[in-house]
Amino acid sequence: MSAVVRFAPSPTGLLHVGNARTALLNWLFARAAAGRFVLRFDDTDTGRSREEYVTAIETDLQWMGLDWSQVFRQSARLDRYHDALARLQQEGRVYPCYETPEELDYKRWRQINRGQPPIYDRSALRLTDAQRRSFEAEGRRPHWRFLLTADVVGWDDLVRGPVQMQADHMSDPVVVRADGSFLYLLPSMVDDIDFGITHVIRGEDHVPNTAIQVQICQALGAAAPIFAHLPLMTDIAGKGLSKRLGSLTLRSLAESGIEPMAVNSYLANLGSGEPLSVFTSLDELAANFDLRCYGRGTPKFDDAQLSGLNQRLIHESAYAVVRPQLQAMGLVHADAAFWEAVRPNLSRLSEARFWHDVCFGRIEPIMADPAFLAAAAALLPDEPWNGETWDVWTKALKAATNRKGKELFRPLRLALTGVEHGPELRALLPLIGRQAAERRLQGQDD
Numbered sequence: 001m002s003a004v005v006r007f008a009p010s011p012t013g014l015l016h017v018g019n020a021r022t023a024l025l026n027w028l029f030a031r032a033a034a035g036r037f038v039l040r041f042d043d044t045d046t047g048r049s050r051e052e053y054v055t056a057i058e059t060d061l062q063w064m065g066l067d068w069s070q071v072f073r074q075s076a077r078l079d080r081y082h083d084a085l086a087r088l089q090q091e092g093r094v095y096p097c098y099e100t101p102e103e104l105d106y107k108r109w110r111q112i113n114r115g116q117p118p119i120y121d122r123s124a125l126r127l128t129d130a131q132r133r134s135f136e137a138e139g140r141r142p143h144w145r146f147l148l149t150a151d152v153v154g155w156d157d158l159v160r161g162p163v164q165m166q167a168d169h170m171s172d173p174v175v176v177r178a179d180g181s182f183l184y185l186l187p188s189m190v191d192d193i194d195f196g197i198t199h200v201i202r203g204e205d206h207v208p209n210t211a212i213q214v215q216i217c218q219a220l221g222a223a224a225p226i227f228a229h230l231p232l233m234t235d236i237a238g239k240g241l242s243k244r245l246g247s248l249t250l251r252s253l254a255e256s257g258i259e260p261m262a263v264n265s266y267l268a269n270l271g272s273g274e275p276l277s278v279f280t281s282l283d284e285l286a287a288n289f290d291l292r293c294y295g296r297g298t299p300k301f302d303d304a305q306l307s308g309l310n311q312r313l314i315h316e317s318a319y320a321v322v323r324p325q326l327q328a329m330g331l332v333h334a335d336a337a338f339w340e341a342v343r344p345n346l347s348r349l350s351e352a353r354f355w356h357d358v359c360f361g362r363i364e365p366i367m368a369d370p371a372f373l374a375a376a377a378a379l380l381p382d383e384p385w386n387g388e389t390w391d392v393w394t395k396a397l398k399a400a401t402n403r404k405g406k407e408l409f410r411p412l413r414l415a416l417t418g419v420e421h422g423p424e425l426r427a428l429l430p431l432i433g434r435q436a437a438e439r440r441l442q443g444q445d446d
């Protein structure tokens with residue numbers, strides 16, 4: 001049996017880094033097991049779900065490099081959920097309830113005041129047919145609860161280890177609202193059964209649902225999948241994330257110029273107990289993936305750590321790896337020599353554009369000391385230039401002007417690049433070329 005997993009976001013906002021981590025770990029699990037990754041949109045909440053977020057979530061997952069063997073929406077599968085509901089109705093595993101929200105609140109309040117746990121008292125099970133008819137005649141529509149059996153529900157969680165929950169300590173959950181709409185529990189389980197999901201890997205916000213879903217699964221005559229509940233990721237201060245509140249979106253990371261493989265390396269590393277390292281492809285990550293490494297501690301998203309990793313990724317990327325991106329940025333002269341010269345100074349790939357202008361375009365030279373720069377221009381060696389040219393030139397300049405150190409190099413850097421800091425001038429000078437260097441030393445480049 002090969003593994004089939006799913007990632008099931010509601011299209012209610014942009015993916016945040018916590019959602020992205022859950023999606024990534026599902027994908028890696030499937031890839032490592034030569035299995036399949038299914039994408040499901042939990043869009044039955046028509047008030048909150050939006051089409052634009054379906055597209056945005058797909059785009060963001062693709063940006064990470066994740067792909068899926070199937071994609072579907074719950075809104076297209078209502079018939080299947082009604083079939084399952086009818087089966088549970090026939091078998092008496094769901095029952096109609098007529099309490100209003102206020103009546104339920106009052107019951108809970110009374111139980112709490114008496115020191116009792118606020119568990120639904122199942123009074124709807126004791127209604128006579130006449131009482132039900134009279135509620136219906138009043139215009140009340142029933143909501144439906146799933147009848148839990150009093151067993152201990154247990155599962156071997158791939159992250160949490162053995163989990164046991166006492167079902168009689170829980171309220172029978174509402175599976176269908178009075179307006180006929182489905183809550184999360186039943187459709188999700190029907191989908192998992194129909195799509196042959198073998199492993200449900202999701203956030204630990206779903207742990208209480210799992211005990212119920214195991215029983216729903218049994219009631220529908222299917223074997224429960226294997227479960228893994230990952231701790232929920234927070235921001236650095238420990239605050240929770242929510243798609244609806246637009247927290248720490250993947251989109252904002254992409255827009256700030258972070259590389260997808262830096263995000264993937266970081267999210268896969270968090271909570272794994274492994275030292276932070278850079279992976280250049282998802283396949284490389286999958287080859288090292290083991291879900292059992294992930295602990296139960298809260299993973300906290302640290303922007304500074306991610307930025308550091310992004311920088312490492314760029315510094316370690318060979319020219320062949322970044323070449324397509326440099327080309328897509330329109331950096332037509334960005335060859336291997338250019339990449340070798342600039343990469344140690346980049347923290348974002350987008351910064352390569354600036355150095356491309358320095359090497360092959362126009363800049364605004366800063367003329368810190370025009371007389372010295374004129375002397376420097378006069379001593380520029382003849383072409384062809386290579387990695388030695390800088391040393392030959394500055395040695396001659398040092399002898400001619402008696403300058404050394406910062407006094408010698410700073411005005412050259414400011415005139416040749418227009419900025420205080422940057423890659424080694426030894427590597428940049430041959431790329432800039434004699435003509436542009438001379439122009440800049442004379443303050444004429446822009």
Ligand SMILES: Nc1ncnc2c1ncn2[C@@H]1O[C@H](COP(=O)(O)OP(=O)(O)OP(=O)(O)O)[C@@H](O)[C@H]1O
Nearest residue numbers: 009010012018019022202203232233241242243244
């Ligand atoms: N902070 C988080 N860290 C890790 N996984 C998360 C986090 N929040 C949600 N998830 C997981 O992401 C998947 C999609 O969940 P869902 O669409 O409900 O996200 P959400 O951020 O809770 O959204 P919303 O704010 O709209 O309720 C689920 O598997 C859920 O467990």
